[in-house]
Each structure stands twice: as structure tokens, then as C-alpha cells.
Amino acid sequence: MFAERIDRLTSSLVRDILAAASRPGVISFAGGLPASEVLFRASPQVLGQLPDDIWQYGQTEGEPALREQVAIRARALGIACKAEQVLIVNGSQQGIDLVSKLMVEEGTRVLTESPTYLAALQVFRLMGAHFVTAAQDEEGLLPQAVAGADARLAYLVPTFQNPTGLCYSQARRKALAGAFDTQSMVVFEDDPYRDLSFDGPAPAPIVSHLKQARWIYQGSFSKTLAPGLRLGYLIVHPDLIQAMTRLKQAADLHSNRLSQAIVTQLLQDGSLDQHVANILPLYREKRDVMQAALLQHLGDKASWALPSGGLFFWLTLKNEQDVMQLMQEALTAGLAIMPGSAFDPVPHPSSTIRLNFSHSSFEQIQQGIALLGSLIK
Template structure:
């Protein structure tokens, strides 16, 4: 089609590296560390058969009907209670809006906050899907230095002082995608102390926080928020079933109200049937017990990957040891390209995501993200052996 029919913003969209890699990994012979997929064998299919039957029997006409933009009230109440119990927040159901996956929240927040040329601050690296969502609104990204505590306060302060058009800060403090790192409590407090001095919105994305293998659950950034600056995103995709496309946004005041306008314009409301099904599952079964089963499996797979990497990777390769979530992050010697390495690995039937895609301003081509949730232990071991073999070949 003639390119002149497309809006200017379409120049900011292109096929992502992950999308291209995932097409290749459709081959069942590929040992894929590329996606961020939960293990499908852990979906509660038998329980959901009973849940669906009950929902249709008891509330079928309501569950199959249009719903309110904000979402099914009983589910919103359960989400608020769960967030308060786990993350020390003080949310009410009126703070919760059901969304069609967290990706919708990111897109609509971009539409709400970003004018052409506005600045979005982010971790370095950051979630590629957030960049894809924001790109349509043509922001300029400023990557803020991040250490083992969180965003470096001095770097954050310097960026906020310098960037007069800074509108939003996007962060994943818990088991970050792609690095797997988690901010400390001290790092969270220091971040919020800096934020309190500036007029800016914080987008706190927390899809992985419940998948903790060890240690105490730190408070959410939202728990320190006294001015309504933090928008907290959560989802059932990683702790339940991503195909249901049910997530939520926690916000206050004008942000919540204006988000509702955008949500209504985008899709009226998220799938009613999915909302009823999740609500009924929580009533009929123990969601915490289900999450505990996920944690048990993912912890074992993570440990298998890390221990195999210690044996198979050269000492010149460093990697994170996550305490939860779905990912670890490896840094190769600077002379190596993860994109070139991927080509070799695909010949060996192994896939991962080159890390350069997670840096909005480019560079860092010697990094890579590895997912451990979607492969059984024996395939993880073999895949890491082959990856280690490929790294050594590229170092020769």
C-alpha cells in the first residue's frame, strides 16, 4: 500500500527482535530460552473446567454480557486485598481498573502522558514491550544508571534536573525484565525520596513479584506513594493464565479517571467471561497454593540453569542469580556480539534474546537474556551446554 496513507507515528514501529526469534522457536526441536512464557503444563486446566461450568451455570448471562469499563467489582476487591496483603499498599477497589493485559496499560499510559518529544526515564536495560508501547507517542528515552540497590539516586536526580520535559519513569523493581534483578527496600525508599521533589508519574510494572524463590517480599513503590504519583501494574498472566488477558492498574485521582476515558475508547472493557472465571477460581480454589506450585517448579529450573552456566560458561561471562521471576541476564566479553552468537546457536537448535534490544538508545550488544520457566530441566542443561560451546567457539 502507498506509504502516504500511514500516520507519521508508524515510523516508530517495526518488528521486534523477540517477535522474529519467537517465529523461529516455533520449531519444537529448538531449545528456547527466548520467550517469557509460563510453563503451560502448570495451567490449572482441570480446575478451570469446573470453574467455567459453574460460571456459566450461575452467572452465564452476566459473564457473556458487556461490562463496566472499570471491571468486575468482586474481582477488583480481591485484587486490592491481595496487593495490600503482599506489598504493603493501602488500595481500595476504587483504585483498581481491570485491563486487557498489562500491555494495554502501557499503551494507554503512553497515550495519556507522552507528547511528541517528551522524555521517558527508564532503567538500563528495560522491558522491550514497554518501549514498543511507548514508541507510538514518539518519546525520547533517558536511561538511568541502575545498580544492585535500584536506580542510582544521584543519577536519577541529575536526569530529572536536566530533563525539563521528563513526563514519566518506567521501572520494574521486582525480578526485572530482562536482568532478573530486584531493588532493595533502601533503594526503593531512596527512589521515592527523589521522586517526591519532582512533578512526574512513576509507572511501576510488577508482573513477576509473586514468583519469589527466597527472601522477604519488599514493599511496592506504591506503598510509599503519598501524592498519587505511582501507577502500579499487575497481572494474572504470570501467576495464572496469560491467554485470559486479565491484568490491572492501580492509580489515584485524575490518573485513574483519565485512564478510564482511554480504556473505554480503546475496548469498552476487558473480557467479562475471563474476569468472572478468575474471580470464581479464587473463590473455589487456593490461588496462593497454585502460585506456590509455580514457584517450586521455576525455582528448580532456575537453579538448574544457573548451576549449569557455572560449569559450561567461560569465566569471562558474568550473569545474574535471580531470587525469583523468569529471567537471568548474561554479559559476554565486549569483543563478542550476542546477535552473531545467536546465529551460531540457532544452528545448534538453541535460542535466546540478544540484550541490545532492551537498551532504547542502543549499544550493549554483548548481553543476552535467558528464560528458564518454559523448558524442562534436561533441556535446560542441554541448551546451556550448547550455548556455552558456542560462546567458546566465538572466543577463539
């Protein structure tokens, strides 16, 4: 009845857990939700400055003024690009979907980190990807392993990675760029957490160091402004932009013009950067509250690294434990967590957990970690 690929279509465990965690009283560390109290909300002044023609159909590529603003910011990161290479998308999930349609068919080898972003795995699997992993250490993928990998597409989240929170060093990024330049694979760098940096600017993107490899760079306004805007962008190597634009056109004609107009204003007048500066102290404090609670309740039961940005802690349990069963026990007790095994491109036994610190209140963080500590062996 359906296309054969539908047999590979799986539900997102994150979305399933969030649905189960929606009942009153449940503390949720499961999703990657920004803090509700600091989500951007458009003022009457912003809405009053919308262009008169914003309610009409627009360009597939996106609003020209927004594309120019994105290109300006990208060039400041060291990415050599023009506005013509920018494609505005409906959040980074659409960007992943479009790249998958461009690059992945049944049996296509896709190189990823392990673990990596769950929703990207969901899309790649649907398209029939065969996942390839390479050796990595505490700084991320090893350049020598990448140089020897065989894949058509490489997908990386090197800045405050989801799920681990890892941020690749500048030296590692340059070394990886050199390795990718010896390869024929397209490099897809997903970078939605860059601006949520607690200790100064994150290192420049990997794609900014590439000299030969073709690449696609992705950013999002969901974590810095509001996910309800459903707005992100792709910056695409000149060899790929025409095909990507046609895929976008075939998918939905163009992205929401209202959201584009709002974000354009915020970029042009500096409000976006000010908003990020205003929310970072809260996120840093929530991270620190979770760190203190983890040390108190799980210091002898798990190991982890303090994230320097992003939204997540990544825990490795010191004693082997069935984390899927732990997830169910926690949910029954009123706590939602994410098993680390859900983020593995190639399934294998794992006693790891991802915890989100941004969405819960300080009190919920303390209560939830205490409860988690009582459930872990």
C-alpha cells in the same frame, strides 16, 4: 498513507525469534513464557460456577468483585487504594499501551531503567517518547540520579526485572520514593513477577512509599495463572483514574468477562495463592538446573547473578562478542536466545544475553546451555 507514528513502529525481536524458534527441535530460552506444564486450566467445577450474565457486556472498569479483590491484595502490600482506583486490562501490555496514550506524545521524556522491558520500549517509541536514563548500580536506579532527572513519566520494573532479574532492596525503594516525591513525573511501576519469589516475599512496591508523586501500579495474572487469560490490572492515582478509564473505554469497552469471572473465583477461594505455591518449586528447580549448567559450561566465559525470582538470567560475556551474530549462529544450531541490546532504551554496544529458564524442560536447559557454551568465545 499511514499516520506518521507508524514510521516508529517496530516489530518485537522476541516475537520474531519465537516465530523462528517454533520449528521442531529448537530449544528456546528467548521468550518469557511460563512453564506449559503448570499453566492454570479451569476445571468443570470452576466453569460451572460462572454467573449467568457473564456473556453480556460489562463495565469498562472491570468486574466489581475482581476490582475489590485486587484492591484487598494491593492494600496488603502497603498500597493505599480503593477498588474504585482499579482498572482491569487485557494483560499488562494493554496497561502499558493505555499509560502511553495518557502520558506520551512526540518528544515526551520517559525515564527508564537500562536495560528494561522490550515491549514497553516498543509502545513508548511508537508514541514518540524520548528516553532518559539515569545512573544505576547493582541495586537499580540511584535515587540522587532520579532526583536530578527531567521527565514526564518514569517506568520501572523493580521486582525480578525483565530482563536482568534484579530485585531492588527495601532501602533502595524507599530512597527512590523520596526522590520521586521531589519530582513532578508520574511513576509507573510494572510488577508482573512479584509472586514468583523463591526466597520469601519481595519488598513492598515503590509506589507504597510515595507521599507526593502521582503513580500507576500494574500487576498481571499471566505469569501466575496463564497468559491465555489475557488479564491484568492497573491501580491508578485518583488524579488519573478518570482519564485512564475513558482511554480503556475507547480502546475496547471492557476486558474479557469470562476471564475476569474465573480469576475472581480463584482469588476469593484462595486457589490462586495455592496454585502459585504449587508452581514455585518447579520454577526454583529449573533456575537451579540452569545455574548449574551455566557454571559448568560458561563459568569462565560470562558473569551473572543468581535470580531470586522471576523467569530470567542476565549474562554479561567476559570477551566482547557480537551477540546479534551469536543469536543467528545459535538459532542455526537449534537454540533461541535474546540479545541484551534489544532491551536498551538508548542503543549502545553490549555483550549481554537474556536467558529464560521457566519454559524449557530440565534436559533442554542442560543441552541448550552446553550448546551456548560451545558458541561463546
